[in-house]
Amino acid sequence: MIVTYIGRVIKAGFTSFWRNGSVSFASILVMVLALFMIGSLLFSQVLLRATLDAVKGKIDISVYFKATALEGEIASLQASLAALPEVSEIEYISREDSLAIFRERHQNNALISSSLEELGENPLGAALNIRAKNPQHYENIALFLEEGNFPVIDKVNYRKNKLVIDRLTAIISGSQKVGIGITVVLGAIAMLIVFNTIRLAIFTSKTEIEIMKLVGASRRYIRSPYLVEGFLYGAVASIVTTLLFWPLTYWLSPRAVQFFGFDLYLYYIANIFQFFLLLFLSGVILGVFSSFIATRRYLKV
Amino acid sequence: MLGVFRVSFSLPFNKFLHMIYFENVSKIYNAISVALENITFSVEPKEFVSLVGQSGAGKTTLIKLLLAEEYPTEGSVFFESLDVHRLLSEELPMVRRRMGTIFQDFKLLPAKTAYENIAFAMEASGRTNEEIASDVPQILELVGLSDKADNFPHELSGGEKQRVSIARALINRPDVIIADEPTGNLDPLNAWEIVRLLGKINxxxxxxxxxxxxxxxxxxxxxxxxTMEKGKIIRDEKKGRYVL
Structure with a gap:
């Protein structure tokens, strides 16, 4: 009996979904817009996070040595740095490398090039680029270098970069928070619109519900097909939305790579199942919930 | 001996023995709009009762109270000894399945075909698919609509729609058929057809x-x-005529 019951409810939901084609179409359209908004906000969050990670990855401490520093002295400092638990990676840049990098950076500047030629010898010292395991560890590493009073060190650029890095981090995490705020607000608006669309769609069924009650149908039997319809709105809308993002991310991807250094299309393809699942759940919950609330009003005896 | 006599004498007035029993029912919408005033009347099993009166006399209100679509301001309405306004929300549908209803505006589900409209009443009362497949064509034949089974209500004439709604009212073999102005939207010929059908059912x-x-x-x-007038019963005759 329960199988017959469920079968009837599902069939009634599908039939009504199909026969009220224009209402279903309108509801799905609005739901697609809402889900599209949720999806776009999701992608923009991913982009922001990727940017933040990229910036954080660029943080390091550079130690510049005096030109007179001996390689042995530098090597012993490098060894004691490597012994610190916070340090993950140390890159040694020799005096020659420094010069090469400097030349390359200023190759279009004739004045600098000719000054170097005039100087005749390499004015630059060697350097160490230190990367910590965690951004919070830089403070300790910087303290170690500063308090050690190593005579061979010319300067440590941490303090100067820290300001810029801190500010950048604050901006990005700030915009991420704002982004979450916007996501929540826009998501709520989208849900309200969907909710109202479905409610209006069901309000036109007011007399229908009354007739069903008079014929002696139980509340559950009247309501369930509407819930099935709400489910279908959400399911179809989530499929449509997921498919919409395919050409969109494909088109946006080259621009995103250029601007954020992040491949949206690849991300979309790699996460398409989770992405679809999220939209599907949002759509289905929204559809079923809206139908439930909308029918409740007319089901009161 | 006297006691027994008194009990048997009071039997016809015992609310538990009637099919339908209105006990001192009043329905007051507001001070200047009194729909029903202290109505007491009963309908016995197998009776054919015509409720007459001009528009606004209270006929529809009375029927709405019986179907528990509305609540009385005072008094109680009993259907087979059950107070219809004191039923639990899951009991009410069970009682409504035992009352077949026919309305002036047919009250068919617009998005369902004639067949589906009738089948819906059976589905709602939990009948099996086999029962539905055998009963619905039978009743459609009874009301002469076998060839219109797959038509939607908007594709049917008024008389045909009313016959579908009668078929739907009958399909669950109800104890009582309640018809509110079933001929109101029909031409005399169709109206007569419907009344004859009701007579046959009775x-x-x-x-x-x-x-x-x-x-x-x-x-x-x-x-x-x-006969009703201004919310009161003014006449109740065994073999009555329409007199106002």
């Missing part, structure tokens, strides 16, 4: 409560007539 043993203001219909039936 002959087969189903109680019928018919509310109407159609004089010709009442006079042709020649059964009990309850």
């Amino acid at each position: 002959d087969l043993g189903t109680t019928v409560l018919l509310a109407t203001h159609d004089k010709d219909v009442i006079n042709a039936i020649g059964k009990r007539v309850v």
Whole structure:
């Protein structure tokens, strides 16, 4: 009996979904817009996070040595740095490398090039680029270098970069928070619109519900097909939305790579199942919930 | 001995023995709009009762109270000894399945075909698919609509729609048929057709409560007539006619 019951409810939901084609179409359209908004906000969050990670990855401490520093002295400092638990990676840049990098950076500047030629010898010292395991560890590493009073060190650029890095981090995490705020607000608006669309769609069924009650149908039997319809709105809308993002991310991807250094299309393809699942759940919950609330009003005896 | 006599004497007034029993029912919308005033009347099993009166006399309110669509301001309405306004929300549908309803505006589900409209009433009362497949074509034949089974209500004439709604009212073999102005939207020929069908249903043993203001219909039936005016019952005759 329960199988017959469920079968009837599902069939009634599908039939009504199909026969009220224009209402279903309108509801799905609005739901697609809402889900599209949720999806776009999701992608923009991913982009922001990727940017933040990229910036954080660029943080390091550079130690510049005096030109007179001996390689042995530098090597012993490098060894004691490597012994610190916070340090993950140390890159040694020799005096020659420094010069090469400097030349390359200023190759279009004739004045600098000719000054170097005039100087005749390499004015630059060697350097160490230190990367910590965690951004919070830089403070300790910087303290170690500063308090050690190593005579061979010319300067440590941490303090100067820290300001810029801190500010950048604050901006990005700030915009991420704002982004979450916007996501929540826009998501709520989208849900309200969907909710109202479905409610209006069901309000036109007011007399229908009354007739069903008079014929002696139980509340559950009247309501369930509407819930099935709400489910279908959400399911179809989530499929449509997921498919919409395919050409969109494909088109946006080259621009995103250029601007954020992040491949949206690849991300979309790699996460398409989770992405679809999220939209599907949002759509289905929204559809079923809206139908439930909308029918409740007319089901009161 | 005297006690026994008194008990048996009071039996006809015992609310538990009637099919339908209105006990001192009043419905007051507001101080200047009193729909029903202290109505007490009963319908016995297998009776054919016509409820007559002009528009606004209270016929529809009375029927709405019986179907528990509305609540009385005072008094109680009993259907087979059950107070319909004190039922739990899951009990009410069970009681409604035992009352077949027919309305002036047919109240068919617009998005369902004639067949589906009738089948819906059976599905709602939890009948099996086999029962539905065998009963619905039978009843469609009975009301002469076998060839219109797959038509939607908007594709049917008024008379055809009313016959679908009668078929739907009958399909669950109800104890009583409640018809509120069933001929109101029909031409005389179709109206007569419907009344004859109701008579036949009554002959087969189903109680019928018919509310109407159609004089010709009442006079042709020649059964009990309850006349209402301004929310009160002013006449109740065994073989009545329409008199106002």
